[in-house]
Amino acid sequence: MAAAGPAAVLVDVRLLVLVPLVVLGLALAALLLSTAARRLDRLHRRADGARAALVEQLVRRAAAADRLARSGLLDPASSVLLAVAAADALGEGEEVGDTATERPDEEGAHEGARVGEGRREVGRDDGRRDAGAATGPGRLTAERERAESDLSAALRAALPPEVLVPLGQDPSAAPLLEDLAAECRRLRLARRFSNEAQVQVRRRRRSRLVRWGRLAGRAPEPRTFEVDDEPPPGLLP
Amino acid sequence: MRIGVVCPYALDVPGGVQLHVRDQARELRRLGHEVGVLAPGGERGPAASRDDGEPGEPGLELAGRVVAVPFNGSVARLSFGPVTAARVRRWLAAGRWDLVHVHEPASPSLGLLALLAAEVPVVATFHSALERSRAMRAAQPLLRPGFERISARVAVSEDARRTVVEHLGGDAVVVPNGVRVDDFAGAAPDPRWLGARAGRPPVLGFLGRLDEPRKGLAVLAAALPRLRAAHPGLRVLVAGSGDGEALRRLPAEDAAALELLGPVSEEGKRALLASVDAYVAPQTGGESFGIVLVEAMAAGAPVVASALPAFRRVLAQGELGALFAVGDPDALAAAVAGALDDPAATAARRAAAAAAVRRYDWAVVADELVAVYETVLRGSRAEARASVPPTRRGGAR
Numbered sequence: 001m002a003a004a005g006p007a008a009v010l011v012d013v014r015l016l017v018l019v020p021l022v023v024l025g026l027a028l029a030a031l032l033l034s035t036a037a038r039r040l041d042r043l044h045r046r047a048d049g050a051r052a053a054l055v056e057q058l059v060r061r062a063a064a065a066d067r068l069a070r071s072g073l074l075d076p077a078s079s080v081l082l083a084v085a086a087a088d089a090l091g092e093g094e095e096v097g098d099t100a101t102e103r104p105d106e107e108g109a110h111e112g113a114r115v116g117e118g119r120r121e122v123g124r125d126d127g128r129r130d131a132g133a134a135t136g137p138g139r140l141t142a143e144r145e146r147a148e149s150d151l152s153a154a155l156r157a158a159l160p161p162e163v164l165v166p167l168g169q170d171p172s173a174a175p176l177l178e179d180l181a182a183e184c185r186r187l188r189l190a191r192r193f194s195n196e197a198q199v200q201v202r203r204r205r206r207s208r209l210v211r212w213g214r215l216a217g218r219a220p221e222p223r224t225f226e227v228d229d230e231p232p233p234g235l236l237p
Numbered sequence: 238m239r240i241g242v243v244c245p246y247a248l249d250v251p252g253g254v255q256l257h258v259r260d261q262a263r264e265l266r267r268l269g270h271e272v273g274v275l276a277p278g279g280e281r282g283p284a285a286s287r288d289d290g291e292p293g294e295p296g297l298e299l300a301g302r303v304v305a306v307p308f309n310g311s312v313a314r315l316s317f318g319p320v321t322a323a324r325v326r327r328w329l330a331a332g333r334w335d336l337v338h339v340h341e342p343a344s345p346s347l348g349l350l351a352l353l354a355a356e357v358p359v360v361a362t363f364h365s366a367l368e369r370s371r372a373m374r375a376a377q378p379l380l381r382p383g384f385e386r387i388s389a390r391v392a393v394s395e396d397a398r399r400t401v402v403e404h405l406g407g408d409a410v411v412v413p414n415g416v417r418v419d420d421f422a423g424a425a426p427d428p429r430w431l432g433a434r435a436g437r438p439p440v441l442g443f444l445g446r447l448d449e450p451r452k453g454l455a456v457l458a459a460a461l462p463r464l465r466a467a468h469p470g471l472r473v474l475v476a477g478s479g480d481g482e483a484l485r486r487l488p489a490e491d492a493a494a495l496e497l498l499g500p501v502s503e504e505g506k507r508a509l510l511a512s513v514d515a516y517v518a519p520q521t522g523g524e525s526f527g528i529v530l531v532e533a534m535a536a537g538a539p540v541v542a543s544a545l546p547a548f549r550r551v552l553a554q555g556e557l558g559a560l561f562a563v564g565d566p567d568a569l570a571a572a573v574a575g576a577l578d579d580p581a582a583t584a585a586r587r588a589a590a591a592a593a594v595r596r597y598d599w600a601v602v603a604d605e606l607v608a609v610y611e612t613v614l615r616g617s618r619a620e621a622r623a624s625v626p627p628t629r630r631g632g633a634r
Contacts, residue, residue, distance in 0.1 A: 039382070039385065042385075043385060045620050045623070045624060046388060046616070046617075046620060048619070048620060048623055049616040049617055049618075049619040049620025049621075049623065050388070050616040052615075052616065052619030052620075052623070053612055053613075053615035053616035053619055056615060056619070057612070057615075182608065185605070185608055186608050186611070186612055188410070189389070189410055189608060189609055189612045190612045190615075190616075192408060192409075192410050193388060193389045193410075193612060193613065193616065194616070195408075196389075196390065196407050196408060197388070197616075199407060200385060200407070203406075204385075
C-alpha cells in the first residue's frame with residue numbers, strides 16, 4: 001500500500017501536465033485548420049464568382065460581335081465569318097446553363113470530344129458541385145477555349161485596319177464598334193481576374209496545412225481559361 | 238457605384254500617387270459615382286474633418302496621425318497603428334461602399350489595413366516599379382493574407398506590372414495614370430519663362446525634388462557647360478522642393494544659368510511646361526511610368542528624357558521625344574542640342590505627342606477603371622447569388 005502511493009501520485013502528475021498540453025495542442029490545431037479552411041473557402045468563392053463573371057463576359061462579347069455581323073455594315077463574307085464564329089461561341093455558352101444533360105455540340109464534336117475528354121470530366125464534376133445555383137460557374141472547357149479564340153481571330157479578320165478606320169467614322173457603325181471595343185476590353189479584364197483567382201486557389205491548396213487537413217475536399221482543381229483574346233488592332237485606345 | 242478610395246500617403250504632400258487619387262475621385266464623381274477618399278492626416282479625427290477638408294475634396298476622411306518614415310528609397314508620410322486601424326474599420330463600415338480601391342497596397346499604411354478589414358471586393362493599384370527586391374521578398378509572407386483579398390490588381394504601367402509579377406507572383410492589368418490633357422493643352426505660357434519663342438536664348442525646364450538623386454538634377458547640372466557653349470544665355474528653370482545642396486558646388490557661371498523656382502503649384506507647372514523650349518527628364522531610375530512626361534507632351538513641350546524603360550515606353554521608343562543614355566551628361570547635352578537645333582523634327586514629334594497623350598486622358602482612363610470595377614462587381618454578385626441557396630457548399634471543401 002505504502003509503495004503504491006508515490007507511483008499513483010506520479011501518474012497523476014504526469015496526467016496533470018499531459019492532458020492540458022494535449023488539449024491545448026488540439027485547440028491550436030483546430031484554430032489553425034479552421035482559419036486555413038476559411039481562407040481557402042473565401043478564395044474558392046471568389047474564384048467561382050470571377051469565373052461566372054468571365055462566362056457572362058464571353059457571352060456579351062459574342063453578342064456584340066453578332067450584332068455587328070447582322071448590322072449590314074460589313075461585307076457579306078466578313079459578316080458570315082463573324083456570325084458563324086459568334087454563334088459557335090454563343091452555342092458553347094448556352095451549354096453552360098444546362099448542367100444536367102451533356103449535349104454533344106453539332107460541329108467540333110468529332111475532334112473536340114476527344115481533345116476535351118479529360119476536361120469534360122472536370123466540368124461535369126464542377127456542375128454537380130454547383131447544381132442548384134442560378135448561374136453555376138461556366139464549364140469553360142477546351143472546346144469553349146477554342147471557340148472563343150476562333151471568335152477573336154474572326155474579329156481580327158473581319159476588322160483589319162483598312163476596314164476599321166473608315167467604319168469608325170460612319171455614325172451608324174460607331175456605337176456598334178464602341179460596344180464591341182468595350183466588351184473586348186472587359187473580356188480581357190474578366191479573364192485576367194478569373195485566372196488570377198483560380199491560380200490563388202491552386203497556390204493555397206498546395207500549402208501543407210490544406211493538404212494535411214484535406215481542406216480542399218472533393219472540389220475540383222481550378223483551371224485557368226487560356227484563350228487568345230487579342231482584339232483587332234486599333235479597336236481599343 | 239459607391240467607391241471608397243484609400244490613399245497610403247498624406248494628401249497635403251505632392252506626389253504621383255496623391256495626385257492620382259485626387260484626380261481619380263474627381264473624375265469618378267463626374268461620371269456620377271459616389272466617391273470617398275481615406276488618407277493619412279489630421280489629429281482632429283474623422284468626424285471633425287469630414288467636410289472641412291480642402292475645397293474640392295468632398296468626402297475626404299483623414300485617418301489619423303501621420304508619421305514620416307523612410308520607405309522605398311524616399312521619406313513617405315504614412316499612417317498606421319491600432320488607432321488608425323480602428324478608424325479604417327469605421328470608415329469601411331460607415332461608407333457602405335460597393336467596392337474599395339486601395340492604392341499601393343504594399344506600403345505599410347492605410348491600404349494594408351483596409352485590405353484586411355474590407356468585407357466588400359477590393360481593387361488594388363500598384364504604382365511603383367521596385368528594383369530592390371530583397372525587402373519586398375522578406376515582407377511577402379506578411380502581405381499575402383491581405384493580398385488574397387484583392388479581386389483585381391491594376392498596375393499603372395508595364396514596369397509596375399512587371400514588379401507585381403516578379404515580386405508578388407500573379408499578374409495585373411495595366412490602367413495608366415491619367416492626365417487632364419485639356420488643362421495642359423490649354424495652359425497659357427508665362428512670358429518670364431519664354432525662350433526662343435520670344436526671341437531670347439532657349440529655356441529648359443526641370444521638375445522634381447532637388448535633393449533626391451534619382452531625379453537626376455546632377456546629370457543636368459553636369460551638362461551645363463556644354464549646353465551653355467552651344468547656346469549662350471541658355472536658362473534652366475528648376476521647379477521642385479529641396480535646398481539644392483548639390484548645386485552649391487557648381488561653378489558660378491553654371492549656377493547663374495539655373496533659376497530655382499522652388500515648389501510650384503499645378504498651375505505653375507502647367508505654365509512652365511507650356512513655356513519652355515524643351516522639358517528635360519534626367520531621372521536615373523525608380524520611375525515606373527513618367528506621368529510628368531505625359532503632362533509635358535500635353536502642354537506642348539518637346540521632351541528630352543533619359544532612356545529608362547518606363548520613359549522609352551511613354552515616348553514610343555523616341556518617336557514622341559528625344560532619348561539619351563541614362564546618367565550621361567554628354568548624351569543629355571547632345572540630345573537637347575538636337576531638339577533645339579532641328580525645329581522641323583521637334584515639331585513633328587510634338588504633333589505626334591499631342592495625339593498620343595489622348596490615350597492617357599482621364600476621360601479614357603476613368604472609363605477603364607469603371608470597366609475594372611464593373612467586372613469585379615459582376616464576379617462578387619455571382620458569388621453572392623451562388624451562396625444564397627444553402628447547398629453542400631463549404632462542406633465539400
